[in-house]
Amino acid sequence: MAMLSTPFTIRNMQLKNRIVMxxxxxxxxxAKDGAPNDxxxxxxxxxxxxxxxxxxxxxxxxEPDGRISDYDLGLWSDEHVPAYRRIVSEVHKYGAKxxxxxxxxxxxxxxxxxxxxxxxxxxxxxxxxxxxxxxAEVTGMVDKFRDAARRAVEAGFDTIxxxxxxxxLIHQFHSPSLNRRDDEYGQDLGxxxxxxxxxxxxxxxxxxxxxxxxxxxxxxxxxxxxxYSLQLAARYREAGVDAFHVSSGGEGPAGARxxxxxxxxxxxxxxxxxxxxxxxxxxxxxxxxxxxAEATVANGDADLVAxxxxxxxxxxxxxxxxxxxxxxxxxxxxxxxxx
Numbered sequence: 001m002a003m004l005s006t007p008f009t010i011r012n013m014q015l016k017n018r019i020v021m022x023x024x025x026x027x028x029x030x031a032k033d034g035a036p037n038d039x040x041x042x043x044x045x046x047x048x049x050x051x052x053x054x055x056x057x058x059x060x061x062x063e064p065d066g067r068i069s070d071y072d073l074g075l076w077s078d079e080h081v082p083a084y085r086r087i088v089s090e091v092h093k094y095g096a097k098x099x100x101x102x103x104x105x106x107x108x109x110x111x112x113x114x115x116x117x118x119x120x121x122x123x124x125x126x127x128x129x130x131x132x133x134x135x136a137e138v139t140g141m142v143d144k145f146r147d148a149a150r151r152a153v154e155a156g157f158d159t160i161x162x163x164x165x166x167x168x169l170i171h172q173f174h175s176p177s178l179n180r181r182d183d184e185y186g187q188d189l190g191x192x193x194x195x196x197x198x199x200x201x202x203x204x205x206x207x208x209x210x211x212x213x214x215x216x217x218x219x220x221x222x223x224x225x226x227x228y229s230l231q232l233a234a235r236y237r238e239a240g241v242d243a244f245h246v247s248s249g250g251e252g253p254a255g256a257r258x259x260x261x262x263x264x265x266x267x268x269x270x271x272x273x274x275x276x277x278x279x280x281x282x283x284x285x286x287x288x289x290x291x292x293a294e295a296t297v298a299n300g301d302a303d304l305v306a307x308x309x310x311x312x313x314x315x316x317x318x319x320x321x322x323x324x325x326x327x328x329x330x331x332x333x334x335x336x337x338x339x
Contacts, residue, residue: 011207013208055097058072099159118178146203177224230276
């Protein structure tokens with residue numbers, strides 16, 4: 001039996017295999033109101049039909065001006081809950097679990113009239129310069145994450161992922177190069193992330209796992225390295241994170257250090273997190289070949305593998321991968337004759 005096909009449990013969330021669909025923005029909200037529509041319904045349910053064990057819905061923002069674009073999802077209103085509940089309910093029919101990634105884009109919210117950030121530092125030349133949040137606004141932002149998490153629980157999600165990677169707001173706060181504040185949120189760079197984790201955890205049922213996505217390294221000149229992110233992740237683990245989804249970069253234009261563009265280039269980061277923190281880890285980064293996904297789990301580099309672009313190309317990637325590795329797959333009964 002391939003390791004990729006074996007079950008895995010994070011707290012009370014039992015997964016039927018080790019295959020994850022990671023968050024990938026669809027930029028498909030039609031009315032700019034933040035609510036998912038039929039595109040999102042078909043997109044996510046198709047991957048459940050296709051055999052993925054865990055589907056993590058795309059970056060979903062805690063306030064309208066927290067979106068990368070006005071066409072992104074939101075969870076800032078109780079009115080959003082029924083549309084998410086519809087997706088969750090249908091995904092569950094096919095034996096998959098589903099989570100949602102809650103976030104705020106910070107200075108990367110380029111459709112906002114004036115983006116906000118820890119400090120007034122633009123992402124790149126030609127991008128909008130953000131306004132630095134006041135201390136009171138930072139504490140208010142923690143409340144917005146809590147409220148979004150409460151709505152996610154009401155919608156029936158199996159897990160919540162906090163987005164602390166790719167140069168978005170939480171990443172901006174814990175990055176030494178992007179946070180130049182003089183208040184307590186600048187003196188302690190991990191404070192905002194810790195407060196968000198505790199706030200989100202406070203509205204989650206006992207046993208519901210909390211995931212967090214982190215950038216293991218930054219690629220801009222002067223950016224932090226792996227030792228820094230591991231120390232930060234240890235704090236976040238103590239605050240309540242149950243598993244880490246390990247990525248890298250996204251904070252701005254790359255400098256002398258460049259991200260890889262080869263299969264599995266981020267797997268060593270996942271391995272370092274797993275070994276250092278002793279918590280479940282999701283690896284991501286061009287893990288599109290079934291053999292590489294299998295090796296990542298079988299070698300103990302990660303507990304779960306996230307397949308992004310591979311699942312955009314093929315909604316049934318999980319079924320096809322498990323069939324290639326084991327010679328068998330368990331499709332919905334309607335598709336059995338094809339297998």
